[in-house]
Amino acid sequence: MGDHSDGIPAGSDAVAKAGLHDVEKFQDPGLPPHRLRLADTDPWAAKRAERQVAILFGISVVGTLLFFFGYFFIRLDDTIGTLRIQNMLLGLGTAFAMLGIGTGIVHWARALMPDHEVSEERHELRSEADRVAAEKIVGDIIEETGIKRRPLIRNTLLGAVALAPFPAIVMFRDLGPLPADALRHTMWDKGTRLVRDPTGTPIRASDVTLGSAFHVIPDGLNNLHEGKLEEKAKAVVLLMRLDPSLLNPSKGREDWSYNGIVAYSKICTHVGCPVALYEQQTHHLLCPCHQSTFDLTQECKVIFGPAKRPLPQLPIAVDSEGYLVAQSDFHEPVGPSFWERG
Amino acid sequence: MSAATESTYTPATATGRITNFVDQRVGGSGILREFGRKVFPDHWSFMFGEVALYTFVILLLSGTFLTFFFDPSMAESTYNGSYVPLKGVDMSVAMNSTLNISFDVRGGLFMRQVHHWSALLFTASIAVHMLRVFFTGAFRKPRELNWVVGGVLLILSLADGFTGYSLPDDLLSGNGLRIIQGVISSIPVIGTYISFFLFGGEFPGTAIIGRLYVLHILLVPAMILLMIAIHLFMVVVHKHTQYPGPGRNDRNVVGYPLGPVYAAKAGGFFFIIFGVIALMAAFFTINPIWNYGPYDPSPISAGTQPDWYIGWVDGALRLMPGWLLGIPLEWNIPLPWGVNTLSLNVLLPALVPAGIVFTVLFAYPWIERWVTKDDREHHVLDRPRNAPTRTAIGMAGFTFYCVLWAAASSDLIATHFHVSLNDVIYWLRALFFIGPIIAFTVTKRIALALQRKDREIALHGRETGRIVRLPHGEYQEVHAQLDDYKRYKLVGYESPEPSDGVPNGNGVVTKQERRRAMISRLFFEDRVAPATPAELEAAHAHAPVHEQIEEPERLKEVSH
Ligand code: HEM
Ligand code: FES
Numbered sequence: 001m002g003d004h005s006d007g008i009p010a011g012s013d014a015v016a017k018a019g020l021h022d023v024e025k026f027q028d029p030g031l032p033p034h035r036l037r038l039a040d041t042d043p044w045a046a047k048r049a050e051r052q053v054a055i056l057f058g059i060s061v062v063g064t065l066l067f068f069f070g071y072f073f074i075r076l077d078d079t080i081g082t083l084r085i086q087n088m089l090l091g092l093g094t095a096f097a098m099l100g101i102g103t104g105i106v107h108w109a110r111a112l113m114p115d116h117e118v119s120e121e122r123h124e125l126r127s128e129a130d131r132v133a134a135e136k137i138v139g140d141i142i143e144e145t146g147i148k149r150r151p152l153i154r155n156t157l158l159g160a161v162a163l164a165p166f167p168a169i170v171m172f173r174d175l176g177p178l179p180a181d182a183l184r185h186t187m188w189d190k191g192t193r194l195v196r197d198p199t200g201t202p203i204r205a206s207d208v209t210l211g212s213a214f215h216v217i218p219d220g221l222n223n224l225h226e227g228k229l230e231e232k233a234k235a236v237v238l239l240m241r242l243d244p245s246l247l248n249p250s251k252g253r254e255d256w257s258y259n260g261i262v263a264y265s266k267i268c269t270h271v272g273c274p275v276a277l278y279e280q281q282t283h284h285l286l287c288p289c290h291q292s293t294f295d296l297t298q299e300c301k302v303i304f305g306p307a308k309r310p311l312p313q314l315p316i317a318v319d320s321e322g323y324l325v326a327q328s329d330f331h332e333p334v335g336p337s338f339w340e341r342g
Numbered sequence: 343m344s345a346a347t348e349s350t351y352t353p354a355t356a357t358g359r360i361t362n363f364v365d366q367r368v369g370g371s372g373i374l375r376e377f378g379r380k381v382f383p384d385h386w387s388f389m390f391g392e393v394a395l396y397t398f399v400i401l402l403l404s405g406t407f408l409t410f411f412f413d414p415s416m417a418e419s420t421y422n423g424s425y426v427p428l429k430g431v432d433m434s435v436a437m438n439s440t441l442n443i444s445f446d447v448r449g450g451l452f453m454r455q456v457h458h459w460s461a462l463l464f465t466a467s468i469a470v471h472m473l474r475v476f477f478t479g480a481f482r483k484p485r486e487l488n489w490v491v492g493g494v495l496l497i498l499s500l501a502d503g504f505t506g507y508s509l510p511d512d513l514l515s516g517n518g519l520r521i522i523q524g525v526i527s528s529i530p531v532i533g534t535y536i537s538f539f540l541f542g543g544e545f546p547g548t549a550i551i552g553r554l555y556v557l558h559i560l561l562v563p564a565m566i567l568l569m570i571a572i573h574l575f576m577v578v579v580h581k582h583t584q585y586p587g588p589g590r591n592d593r594n595v596v597g598y599p600l601g602p603v604y605a606a607k608a609g610g611f612f613f614i615i616f617g618v619i620a621l622m623a624a625f626f627t628i629n630p631i632w633n634y635g636p637y638d639p640s641p642i643s644a645g646t647q648p649d650w651y652i653g654w655v656d657g658a659l660r661l662m663p664g665w666l667l668g669i670p671l672e673w674n675i676p677l678p679w680g681v682n683t684l685s686l687n688v689l690l691p692a693l694v695p696a697g698i699v700f701t702v703l704f705a706y707p708w709i710e711r712w713v714t715k716d717d718r719e720h721h722v723l724d725r726p727r728n729a730p731t732r733t734a735i736g737m738a739g740f741t742f743y744c745v746l747w748a749a750a751s752s753d754l755i756a757t758h759f760h761v762s763l764n765d766v767i768y769w770l771r772a773l774f775f776i777g778p779i780i781a782f783t784v785t786k787r788i789a790l791a792l793q794r795k796d797r798e799i800a801l802h803g804r805e806t807g808r809i810v811r812l813p814h815g816e817y818q819e820v821h822a823q824l825d826d827y828k829r830y831k832l833v834g835y836e837s838p839e840p841s842d843g844v845p846n847g848n849g850v851v852t853k854q855e856r857r858r859a860m861i862s863r864l865f866f867e868d869r870v871a872p873a874t875p876a877e878l879e880a881a882h883a884h885a886p887v888h889e890q891i892e893e894p895e896r897l898k899e900v901s902h
Contacts, residue, residue, distance in 0.1 A: 024874050026833045029826040031589030031596065071448055078426050083444075083451060090452045091624020095617045102613030109606035119589065119596045120381040122581055122721060175539040175549075182544055183534070197640050215640060230544040233520075233639035266640065271524025271659065271688060272545075273517060274642045288644035289521065290660040291753060291763055304764055308664035308672035308687050336524035337672055337688070338534045342681035 031119065039111050049111035056104030063096025179340070184333050186218075186234040188314060193219035194239060194263065194324040202323045203239070208261050213278045214239040216263065218326070234334055236266040236274065237314055239324070242283060246297045253299070256315035258324070263314040264300050267335040268292055270307035285311065309337070382604045383584035383597035387478070390471035392608060394495075396615045397464035398566065404457040405506075405559060411447055413439040414509065414555035416548040425632050433511075433636030436551045440510040440631060455623035461506060462628075463619065465499050465651045472496060476706070476736050478723035480583045482716070486707040488576040493704050495569045498562055500651050505558035507649055510629070511551055514646055516637025519550065521656070528688035546637065583723050586834050588827040592721045647751060657749030658691035661771050695746060699739065706735075713861050714838060727796070728835040730789035731865040734782045741781035745773045786868070793870035800824065800832040800873040801881040833872040840866040 039046040070089025076082050147154050193202045197215040200222045208214065216237040224231060244260035256262070264285070268275050273289035283296040284303070292305030300311040312334050315327035333341055353359045365371040415435035421428045423438075425445045433441075443450035472492060475481055481489035508515045523545045526537045542549030581595050590596050598604045634643065648656050664671055664687045671687040702709075710732065711717070726733040748755065749770045756763040803821035811817055824832070843851040843859035851859075 024876055025872065026830055026875055028591065028834065029588050029830055032827040076424070076445075076448075078424055080425070086448070087451050087455070088624050090449050091455075091620050094452075094620035095624060097617075098613045098620060099617030102610045102615075102617055105606050105610030106614070109603050109610065113603045113606060115598070115603065117596055118381055118599060119594045120581075122593055122595055172539060176542040176547075177538060179534045179538050198638075217640070227544075229546050229637075229639060233545055236640045270664070271528075272520045274640055276640075276642045277644065288642055288753070289517070290656075291767065292664065302664050305767075306659060306662045306664050306687050306691070308670050308685070336527045337683045337685040338527040338537075339530050339532075339682050339684075340534055340680075341683040342674060 031117065034116060037111065037115065046112065049107070053104050053108045053112075056100050056107060058100070060097045060100025060104070063093045063098070063100055065093070066096060067093030069093070183234075183335075183338060183341075186329055186334060187221060187231050188218050188235060188326045188329045190326065190328050191319065192326045193319070194237065194316065194326065195219045195221075197236065198222070204322045205258055205261060205318045205324055206322065208239065208241045208324075210241050210243065210260070211280050212241060213280070215266070215276075233272075234267065237263045238266045238275065238278065238285065239263045239316075240278060240296065242296060246283065248297060248299070250299060253313065253315075255317075256313055256327070258316055258318055261316065261324070262296065263316045263324075263326075264294075264296075264311040265314065265330060265334040266311075268307060269302075269309040269311060269334075270305070270336065272336045275311065377578075378601050379599040380578075381581075381595050381597045381599055383582050383590075383595060384604070384607075385585055387474045388582070389611070390467050390474055392611055393467035393615055394464060394471055395570065396612045397460045397467060397619070398570070399612070400460045400616055400619060401457060401464060402563065404453050404460065405563075407453050408443065408450075408457060409559055411439060411443045411450060412436070412509070414552045416511065416546075416551050428632060428635070431636065434551070436509060436511040437631070437636045440512075444632065452623055455626075455628050456619055457506075458628045459619050459622045459626075461503050462649060463615075465496075465503055465649075468492075468496050468499050469651075472703075473736065473740070477726040477733055478583070478585075479720065479729055479732065480723055481707045482720040483707075483711070484719050485576070485580055485583075486711075488573060488580070489707055490704055491569055491573045491576070493700070495566065495573065497700070498566045498569065502558060502562040502566065503649060503651055505554040505562065507652075508554050509551060509558060510631050511637050512629075512631035513634040513637050513641065513643065514629075514631075516546065516639075517642060518648060518652075520545065520639070521659070525659075525688055525692045528685040528692070530682075530684060530689075546639070581721070583721050586722050586725065586831065588830045588834075590722055592719060595721070644753065647754075650747070653750035654743055654746035655692065655696060657746035657752075657770075658695045659688070660752055661746070661749045661767065661774055662687055662691040663771075695742070699743070702739065713858060713865055715841065715844075715858075716838075725835065727789040727792040728837070730786045730793070730868065733789050734786040737785040738778035738782040741777045742774075745770055745777045749774075790868055790870055796832040797870060797873045800829050801878055829878075833874075835872055837869045837871050838866050839869065 039049050067090055070086050070093055074082060074086040074089065076086065142148065194214075194216045195202050195218070197217045200217070200219070202219065203214060203216070216239045217232060218235050221228065221231055221235065239261065241259070241261045244257075247257060247260065247262065249256065266274050266276070268287040268289065270287065270290055270292050273287055275285050275287040275292070275294065277286040277288060278284075279286060285294040285296060285300065286292075287294075287305070287307070290306050292307035293303050294300040294307075294311050295303045298310075299313060302308060302310060312330045312332050314330055316324055317327050319325045351362070353362045361371060361374075413435050417435050418432055419435045419438045421431050421433055421438055421441060423429075423442050423446050425441060428441065440454075443454060445451070475489065475492065504518075508519055523537055523541065526540070527533045529536065537545070540550065540553070541547040542553075582597070584590050584596055598607075635641075647653065662671070671690075672683065672685045674681050674683055724732075726736075749767070752766045752770065753763060755761075756766045803823040806820045806822050808820040809817050810820055840863040841859065843855040845851050846855070
């Protein structure tokens, strides 16, 4: 350890070594001379710094009191305004309390504590002798166990150790049920009414005017006690009406719509966000998560974005009372792809 | 340490008596002797690691407060607290209790905002701290392992941030989980099973919040604590690096002693960080879950942003097309037992960018070591300009990250600048590939230019802006010469030259060695050698007008 003034000059490690050995280089002039601060020489300046530090600590006290004021004297009512004020006072109080202490200490350290930079030697991390000794000790220990000479012991031990962790993995089996075919079915079934989300009121075909769109759930979803969100996460549907001439149903799907009214799964085939945006002019559905864009006039084919598959269509019809109903469940799993999907 | 015989040392002060008591029972004076005056180099850029440490402490404090009121249950409940617009709405108990913390526990909202702002600052400071370590070459021998520990800490902090973000079970966090579930489903063979096990059945199930809660408040913070302990232990063993400058070399460490100056500054800094976070929590609302409402699979709010540290993965998901030039990126593969689905459009963006970033990050110390064949210990840092290729690589990586992060806001960029969303994506897809290359080239050029400027100043001094007329009538600007200390700062660096392939024992240059030589050329072909005394002399002979810089100014520079 040493004072700044004896900073070793000409420590050349910081200067070029690789490739520059043959070139003359600048010598390290050593640590620059120390410069005194005002407070080091002028007692009045030191006194002033002392007072400044004390004032900063005083500000901290005021901050803490401000916190108490906010906590005890702001009456919360039913508006969010009083909460905002209280939050602001608590925050300001804490901020002053903390900043007062913090800036006070830092100012104290900067202005009044010794600011001599000192230089300390680095020691070699570990000595070569230690390493040699360590290597020998490990070698001896291994030798004494005899593990190298007795492969039977070694191999059975390896086998046992390799197998032993598996119970710890297997134990996680009961974290959840096996998928079975849960992902292939939804609540929709033949004759299930299409009802509004979230109110649950049924929809007449005549309610669906040209260009309109409805967020739809299956009838009965709201009455579920268990698994409501799980069912909803698969069953939500978007219902829209287009000019029938714009629909280009493929073979087998000609009767899945009713008077230009079509129903498509609302769960994005990318990674499952609700495809909630309907652009009436272009007949596009847009997923707000990663902007997959589906074209209603092409059976919701992907025309942009990261999704690959079209949104599954729900075949619909009208029942005897004029309400929209499903003809069946979806004909394919809804939502993101999964390995077993096929 | 003192002998086991009768103590002859009689302490004179109260402090001395306490020390004596403790030391004779458990020891400790040795530690104090070792650490009390340990020297720590000081530089503003060493602050980021401290910020990370302090924000973590604040996370522990504010998080523990939250645990006293938060209930991680996904059971159904009806909100009945004092926030009127949500009265009577069905929601999970988790969401309900988070609303209660916000509206009915005094100071609860404040604590939530402190917790969330510190989480953002924590992850940000770790990232910036890593950039500092990278750009200054502090990861070189003997600190490679501590670099790896730092990388693990970064990953752990992201994990804790994400698990925490999901806890309130509001619309936003639920959609985040939905995306995770979709990504997990794309994993071949085991994806569906992982999803069912993680969520305890179909998404969203009733298990996930409770499970994330245990990870968030127990497992991950414990691992972070352990890693921080190892990290700091290694910092003490290695002693801190220092910036190059007069009097500093690889065999010494120059700075302030721990007590009192360094400890006071560092301790004071904790309170300052706490104060700044309190200010942010006072004035800037974060995660106002009462505006989003409880999670429901049907609604969604467009234009919302994930926290910054998760955004880049979301951005990657956005950039990947589902169809590329008419070719689908998801296939149904007929296998003997049936048809299976492989969704590369989800799997690749979720794995590849993060995979590249973290692989390069962890391997970089060894990559550079292999290229430079440099086995020396380094305790003096590089100024980033003096390692142009490394700096360029770092900026390329940073740009890569920024492109992905920007992609996560593609919709906001489109609406803000009134351009087509599709065009924004097309541009970002192009930038994903060429952005890092441009960044590499530009950064390297800038670094070399700065080095040349340093050389110029070291040899010819600084321009003062004062013009004088020479006796023979010529006008010239006065150049102020640097003093020895300042000049040394500009010339005291090494500039390695590319190394040719070295033949091995049999006298052959192996293929691998040739490859190394090629990369070495890429690293060091363009180089600016530090100025030499001979050059300085030559320069002086040619420039008649200069003056010695005045004393005080020079001192200001070296004592910061
Ligand atoms: C170490 C890094 C940590 C990070 C990055 C982190 C991050 C987060 C985030 C982003 C949230 C969401 C907050 C909100 O929505 O307002 C959160 C919530 C929460 N965190 Fe942490 N946290 C950390 C550590 C801890 C620790 C150590 C604890 C407890 C010992 C904790 C307890 C909680 C609790 C109870 C919540 C949910 C309640 C609420 O939002 O009101 N956190 N955390
Ligand atoms: S979830 Fe719809 S685009 Fe990603």
